[in-house]
Amino acid sequence: MHTENEIKVLGIDLKKAEEKLLDLGFKRTEEITYRRYVYDVVPVNPNAWIRLRTNGKKTTLTFKESLKDSVDGMKEIEVIVDNFDETNEFLKAIGHEPRNYQENSRVNFEGMNCTISLDSWPQIPPYMEIEADNADDVNKCLEALSELVTSDTTSLSTEEVYKRYGIDLSSIKELRFDKVAA
Template sequence: MPIEHEAKVLDIDPDTIEQRILDKGGRKLGEQLMRRYVYDIAPGVDRKWIRLRDNGNETTLAVKEITSDAIDGTHEVEVTVDDFATTNALLEMLGFTAKSYQENTRASFTLDGAQLEIDTWPQIPPYLEIEAATKEDVIRAAELLGYTEPDLTGENTIKIYAHHGIDLNTIRELRF
């Protein structure tokens, strides 16, 4: 399964980070509402799951597996699918029941070959996600914005919610 090289900077001010990205030569790609269904592959196994996501322009289906909280600790296989509702129905026919529906907003940017996302989720402070081809590229993009490697986390959204005392696994619908 391919490795995803990404890290997050937690508890950011979105306006400040957006300005830093633009000041360093980054380009804003747009903002969108993200909708997703999350499915357990095996009940109670939190490190591997199916995600069906729609961003208003594209719908993708992915299997994600967390091997560690490191920048290179997430593995993902993702494909584009035609329709959010139909793919959900197909997964249900295959025996997968969505354990949750989740929404967040995302402002997307590019900077020095990295993909940057300012993610805003219900009930927690916004965070910056940096994804690039290698771990070193992620760290370099973070440094352009004034962050060092210790400022970065590879933790997934479930763990980020847990930092705020919220068990995301118990929330069936997460909406604004």
């Protein structure tokens, strides 16, 4: 299983974050809108889930498990699949009904051996995700961006981020920018 080395910086100002990244020499690489389904694993484990995600160009199916709230606390196994809708139908056919559907937008930057994502999600303030091949690089980027850390940092799942804002993401069947369906 692959270790994801990442940390989220909650409650960021998108404009200030982009300016700081560009000042530090980061290159803006892409702007993405993601669509995803989230499924429970069997047996249900509140710290593990299956994610089917697409940006319209690349679709992945991922098993994720949050072992601890640390830079190296998320484990994952990810495979590329070729069709978002058919993979969802396949998962449903083998007994995995989606827990919910989610959308978010992301602007990615590359620099200092890190990928920085500025993430926007419905109903919560934007956050920055810092990811690298190792925890040392994540921590170096976090230090370089320390003036942007005005709130909280975490390596836990997006569902846990929503809980910090008093929202139970698992109770929202469809999380979209244009509407939220319970």
